[in-house]
Amino acid sequence: MLISVTVNGDVFEREVEEHWTLLRFLRDGLGLTGTKEGCGAGECGACTVELDGRTVNSCLALAVEADGASIRTIEGEADQGRLSTIQAAFARHHAVQCGFCTGGMVMSVRDLLQRNPRPTVEEIKEGIEGNFCRCTGYEQIVEAVLDASGQLDAAKGVLRHV
Amino acid sequence: MAARFGYRAPRRREELLALLGEYGERARVLAGGTDLLGDVRSGLAHPEVMVDLKRVEGYRELGWSADDGLLIRPGVTINDLLGDDRVRASYPLLAACAQDLASHQIRNRATVIGNVVNASPCADLSPALLCLGAHAVLSSQEGRREVPFTEFFTGAKRTVLRTGELLEEVVVPPAGADARGSYHKLKRIKGHDLGIVGVAALAEDGALRLGISSCAPTPLLVDGLSTHDPVDEVVAAARAAISPISDVRCTKEYRTHMVGVYVRRALEEVA
Numbered sequence: 160m161l162i163s164v165t166v167n168g169d170v171f172e173r174e175v176e177e178h179w180t181l182l183r184f185l186r187d188g189l190g191l192t193g194t195k196e197g198c199g200a201g202e203c204g205a206c207t208v209e210l211d212g213r214t215v216n217s218c219l220a221l222a223v224e225a226d227g228a229s230i231r232t233i234e235g236e237a238d239q240g241r242l243s244t245i246q247a248a249f250a251r252h253h254a255v256q257c258g259f260c261t262g263g264m265v266m267s268v269r270d271l272l273q274r275n276p277r278p279t280v281e282e283i284k285e286g287i288e289g290n291f292c293r294c295t296g297y298e299q300i301v302e303a304v305l306d307a308s309g310q311l312d313a314a315k316g317v318l319r320h321v
Numbered sequence: 322m323a324a325r326f327g328y329r330a331p332r333r334r335e336e337l338l339a340l341l342g343e344y345g346e347r348a349r350v351l352a353g354g355t356d357l358l359g360d361v362r363s364g365l366a367h368p369e370v371m372v373d374l375k376r377v378e379g380y381r382e383l384g385w386s387a388d389d390g391l392l393i394r395p396g397v398t399i400n401d402l403l404g405d406d407r408v409r410a411s412y413p414l415l416a417a418c419a420q421d422l423a424s425h426q427i428r429n430r431a432t433v434i435g436n437v438v439n440a441s442p443c444a445d446l447s448p449a450l451l452c453l454g455a456h457a458v459l460s461s462q463e464g465r466r467e468v469p470f471t472e473f474f475t476g477a478k479r480t481v482l483r484t485g486e487l488l489e490e491v492v493v494p495p496a497g498a499d500a501r502g503s504y505h506k507l508k509r510i511k512g513h514d515l516g517i518v519g520v521a522a523l524a525e526d527g528a529l530r531l532g533i534s535s536c537a538p539t540p541l542l543v544d545g546l547s548t549h550d551p552v553d554e555v556v557a558a559a560r561a562a563i564s565p566i567s568d569v570r571c572t573k574e575y576r577t578h579m580v581g582v583y584v585r586r587a588l589e590e591v592a
């Protein structure tokens with residue numbers, strides 16, 4: 160089936176197989192490999208992208224379902240090589256170790272901060288509950304989100320990892 | 322996805338029902354796909370064609386009427402429900418159950434109706450809909466019929482839905498102004514775990530209803546209780562209704578014990 164999608168602002172028209180997941184289309188069809196496949200079953204969140212303004216697990220959506228939709232992936236996060244506020248905070252707080260979860264994690268954090276610009280620690284944990292990190296540990300990620308949302312005060316010594 | 326299948330995305334309900342009639346057993350309705358695509362991936366479902374209902378006009382809207390209450394259509398997702406102020410204000414029990422389902426990403430896709438049609442004994446929305454006295458409207462080319470949720474589930478992952486039939490509306494009667502609800506779900510981790518035991522409680526005009534998940538082949542309603550009943554009697558009624566099994570997640574003894582714990586907690590909140 161021929162589909163037309165907008166990905167990170169660019170329009171693509173592509174022939175796709177009906178049984179392709181959106182994840183496979185992004186990676187194999189468009190070469191956007193920042194979106195990862197961890198579990199393929201909706202559990203780990205490594206495949207998180209924004210579909211018409213809502214975060215979804217792209218392993219649990221079909222490419223054909225995205226016909227006419229607007230998609231945002233992690234490749235749309237940095238602006239011409241300049242890290243976004245969230246990405247810079249992740250780097251500052253060592254919230255990235257192997258990086259496999261990071262693309263999906265950043266997509267969820269971005270979505271959370273759009274809905275709730277100053278989330279509490281509890282709200283941050285809830286916002287990333289669909290994203291597993293198996294190596295960094297969540298402390299640094301939570302700190303990065305606090306920082307990205309302007310809620311860390313370095314003078315009070317809350318910044319532990321800098 | 323290794324399995325191959327065709328894909329249709331009708332815009333009108335008549336077209337959708339015609340496709341379901343035409344393909345019969347060979348078609349599967351695709352809503353949010355959070356159960357269905359997992360089943361296809363693991364070889365549990367083998368549809369020849371996926372009939373996507375999300376593009377049907379009006380299917381993403383919630384309906385309201387003074388007489389009938391809340392009307393949930395097939396495209397309404399868990400987060401659509403949670404994002405609606407009227408739902409949160411009038412049906413806090415429904416909102417509490419919805420909030421406990423999976424992660425934000427899954428809630429953006431998973432539909433309310435897909436959750437009940439999938440008929441998992443641990444589905445989160447079923448206990449609330451049972452307590453609230455909701456019913457299902459089933460449509461096919463042959464016509465429509467109404468089935469209360471107390472008669473909808475026939476076994477684990479089994480319902481009265483026939484081949485070619487669509488669950489087109491869930492109708493939730495208006496909630497009483499003094500209704501109070503609570504939901505407790507035992508799980509290992511929030512965000513990606515099905516319930517091990519779930520207890521929903523609704524108190525309304527002195528009447529008390531319990532909706533219990535993960536403790537029998539189907540979600541259960543325990544009805545005919547009163548908020549004045551002694552707590553031990555309510556716990557006994559709940560334990561008499563369930564038929565839990567031991568499985569990979571816990572033993573039936575633990576489930577039986579935890580139903581008592583959660584019923585007590587629920588009563589503290591609603592009675």
Ligand SMILES: Cc1cc2nc3c(=O)[nH]c(=O)nc-3n(C[C@@H](O)[C@@H](O)[C@H](O)COP(=O)(O)OP(=O)(O)OC[C@H]3O[C@@H](n4cnc5c(N)ncnc54)[C@H](O)[C@@H]3O)c2cc1C
Pocket residue numbers: 200201202349350351352353354355356357358359395421422423424427430431432433434435436437438439443444445446482486487488489512513514515516
């Ligand atoms: C990682 C993960 C975690 C989860 N956690 C929870 C949880 O904590 N609690 C919980 O309750 N659930 C949980 N679920 C399951 C939950 O996402 C689903 O039950 C969901 O609500 C199903 O809705 P859907 O729109 O995705 O349905 P689909 O997957 O599209 O469909 C499910 C089934 O219903 C049929 N169907 C759908 N709509 C209709 C209709 N209108 N008429 C007739 N048939 C129809 C389909 O053909 C299919 O057989 C989880 C799922 C995943 C992947």
Ligand code: FES
Pocket residue numbers: 195196197198199200201202203204205206207216217218219
């Ligand atoms: S790959 Fe999609 S959730 Fe794990």
Ligand code: FES
Pocket residue numbers: 254255256257258259260261291292293294295296
């Ligand atoms: S950084 Fe390795 S899984 Fe999160």
